[in-house]
Amino acid sequence: MAATILDGKSIAMQIRMEVAEGVLRLRETTGVVACLAAVLVGEDPASQVYVRNKEIACHKAGIESRMFRLPASTTMEELLGLLDRLNQDDAIHGILVQLPLPRHLEERRVLDRVDSAKDVDAFSPENVGLISQGRPRFLPCTPHGVMQLLHRCGIDVAGKEVVVVGRSDIVGKPLVSMCLQKSGPWGDSNANATVTCAHSRTVDLASVTRRAEILMVAIGKARAITAEMVRPGAVVIDIGINREGDGICGDVDFDSVKEIASAITPVPGGIGPLTIAMLLQNTLAAAEFAASA
Numbered sequence: 001m002a003a004t005i006l007d008g009k010s011i012a013m014q015i016r017m018e019v020a021e022g023v024l025r026l027r028e029t030t031g032v033v034a035c036l037a038a039v040l041v042g043e044d045p046a047s048q049v050y051v052r053n054k055e056i057a058c059h060k061a062g063i064e065s066r067m068f069r070l071p072a073s074t075t076m077e078e079l080l081g082l083l084d085r086l087n088q089d090d091a092i093h094g095i096l097v098q099l100p101l102p103r104h105l106e107e108r109r110v111l112d113r114v115d116s117a118k119d120v121d122a123f124s125p126e127n128v129g130l131i132s133q134g135r136p137r138f139l140p141c142t143p144h145g146v147m148q149l150l151h152r153c154g155i156d157v158a159g160k161e162v163v164v165v166g167r168s169d170i171v172g173k174p175l176v177s178m179c180l181q182k183s184g185p186w187g188d189s190n191a192n193a194t195v196t197c198a199h200s201r202t203v204d205l206a207s208v209t210r211r212a213e214i215l216m217v218a219i220g221k222a223r224a225i226t227a228e229m230v231r232p233g234a235v236v237i238d239i240g241i242n243r244e245g246d247g248i249c250g251d252v253d254f255d256s257v258k259e260i261a262s263a264i265t266p267v268p269g270g271i272g273p274l275t276i277a278m279l280l281q282n283t284l285a286a287a288e289f290a291a292s293a
């Protein structure tokens, strides 16, 4: 039987409406207008689109957005200086630095400079540590989007065999960390999984992925996960975004895997829209922290 398609787009719309209500409530009760600063260095076309989409999403949610578009020739000192100013500006609650940065800029040093109380991507060592200890301040946007989708679709991860393919700092590792906790954002049911993480050095990937009751894939390889690699009845979460002609496709071979999975996220229309929704939610949370400080 063909899988249920998990509609990330409509769940993201719902979350964005909830955020818009929260933004309005915060403004009416405290006078604080939630504000996100986005820093884009260079001319990468995909990054320009991502930043523009984030700007539009902020606007629709009533969040003020301040965009800092810097030339590719920007030096470390200039970029760190800008981040210092944004860190000190009380009117700015969230700061994001769009990745990738031009090669001459040291990504880790740049991300480390963002004040952790404004680090709405949850990339700072402090925020990563808090997540790992099960007491997050912010949850990273894409993994949080995955957990939101599962929760809102009534899919528990507790007690399940979860396999995460990919171990990046922004997707794979935080997903592993979140599934492993004793308690999730909505209680025990979206934590407490038995988690395996696979990567490019995993031997016999298919034998690992076939164990998964919930399979989460973030590797950046178009349609790499095929039906033979999926356990019948598994829930398959495809986080990949791969450019293909004018469109995009995921890391999962959607057409074959949907025939064997019980539920699957499409690309586009799955996890992508949730990532932006969670960025808005983190910005609201940062503004609420600031208002209550």
Ligand code: NDP
Pocket: 142, 165, 166, 167, 168, 169, 170, 171, 172, 198, 199, 200, 201, 202, 205, 218, 219, 220, 221, 224, 239, 240, 241, 242, 271, 272, 273, 275
């Ligand atoms: P990275 O390139 O940082 O990490 C990729 C990971 O996949 C690495 O851990 C790598 O292993 C592993 N990997 C690569 N090839 C294979 C393979 N053949 N078999 C098993 N593991 C493999 O990517 P990101 O985590 O940043 O992104 C992954 C995908 O998710 C991309 O398509 C990206 O566009 C997408 N993405 C989507 C988002 C969304 O909003 N939906 C947000 C962020 C990312 P190793 O560590 O050994 O090199």
